[in-house]
Amino acid sequence: MSSRKTSRRVTMMDVAKAAGCSQATVSVVLNGVSDIKISADLKARVIEAARQLGYGVGSVVRHSALEELRGACIGFIVDQLASTPEAVNAIEGARHESWENDITILVAQSQGRAEHEERAIERMLRAGAEGIVYMSIFTRRVSLSPVFDTLPVPLVLLNCYTNENRYPSVIPDEINGGRAATNLLVKAGHRRIATITGETFMEATQDRLTGYRKALTEAGIAYDDTIVAEGSWTPTSGYEATRKLMALADPPTAIFCQNDKMAMGCFTALAEAGLKVPGDISVVGYDDDELARHLRPQLTTLELPHRPMGAWAMRQLAKQSRAPSHPVTKITCALVERASCAPLHAPARD
Structure with missing residues (x-):
């Protein structure tokens, strides 16, 4: 295994x-x-x-990087907190990075509204915050409220960035994530590799699709838009897209689902069609959602690195950088190999 x-x-x-x-x-x-x-x-x-x-x-670097913030208070503003695990994972990463240095993290949900952000900043500064982390749930370019331009403390952007790159920012490396997922299937001998995307207006969808296409090009496999199906990140959309893909005259032998929830729907559609994963068809997901470990077989996927991103944000705040421009940092989406992929035409597993 x-x-x-x-x-x-x-x-x-x-x-x-x-x-x-x-x-x-x-x-x-x-x-x-x-x-x-x-x-x-x-x-x-x-x-x-x-x-x-x-x-x-355990890390000497972690100790030295955060020593300047020992006993401090840090503000963490996120546009949406309750609907997805990404914000919680990022906050956990920040907390794990800083707990030994007795750093307190104050969290506020803004719902993307400037007045909420301004109120949160005012109260965080009043509480003694020595730095602010601003997070977007969806990876995107943001236009910040003018209040951020006059902050008396460092600002770090998590899962978002600005046009001018005025602030240190960190996002997942989605292009290489999509490439890694597809490469795994290519190396297993698959040539007819489908993908089920998220909503096409989202940067994560565009970048994962770019990575998918890069991997195909590198393997000498022609891109075929008939096996690229659009989903909406939900199990239902994964189910419906899989049914359409498997109804093709030349169906895929492997499917890269661009999140784990769509992969769950994909599993259901394949089972209804009498197909076994991975014996008849291989499936890769994305995000390393908790459900990936509970599917049978367990789902091979890519880890969405919000915990490492939260830890990075804390270390960056400790640097107190005031440079006029900062390159966007991209953190690897690590491949998590489980049991849903197999070499082409391998016998089904129990």
């Missing part, structure tokens, strides 16, 4: 396994929860496991 590459991020579950305790215990120890009693021995095991694995406290 395939597993993550050794370069994957270390999770609380990894620390829990190494320390011989539950993930909940790890969370209590690493978050400094004082009203829950943990034995000194167990606490020491958790902290040592975290150090050994490089989680939160």
Whole structure:
């Protein structure tokens, strides 16, 4: 069975396994929860496991980069908090990066409204915020309210950027993500590789499709728009797109779904057609959503790196950079190989 590459991020579950305790215990120890009693021995095991694995406290770079912010307060403004896990993952990444330095993160949801952003900034500065992270749920170019131009503290953009690149900003490397997903299928011998995209106006869709086309070109495979189906990021759209693809006279032998929810719908449509994944057809998703581990077979996918992006934002704030222009930083969407891909014509798995 395939597993993550050794370069994957270390999770609380990894620390829990190494320390011989539950993930909940790890969370209590690493978050400094004082009203829950943990034995000194167990606490020491958790902290040592975290150090050994490089989680939160294990990096010398992390210590030195954030030392200037020790005991500080950081503001985190996001346009939408509740509807998707991306904001929570980014905030978790920021928190994991900074917990040892006793940095407090204040979070506000703006719903993309300038008046909400201005009110949040005013209150965060009043609370002593020494830096602001501004996040968009969807990767995009943003036009910031003028209030951001007069901030007395550093500003970092997460999952978005401006035309002028005036502020440090970080986004996922979606082009190489789409390329990696497609390359995996090419290397498995597939030539008839379909893709189900998200909504075409979104940058993530455009970039993942660009990566898909790059991989095909590099492999000498002609781009065929008849096996490019538009979805809307939902399981239903993945289901309907898969039915159309498999009804073609020359159906694909592999499908790259541009998010895991569409892959879930894809799985259902393939099962209804009597096809087995990956024996009859291989499927790759994107995002590394929690559901990817609960599909059967488990879904090979690309990790959307919001946790690393949150950690990057904290380190960038600590640098206090005031340069007039900043290149947009792109963070790799790591390939997470599981069981939904196989070489072309490989026998079905149980």
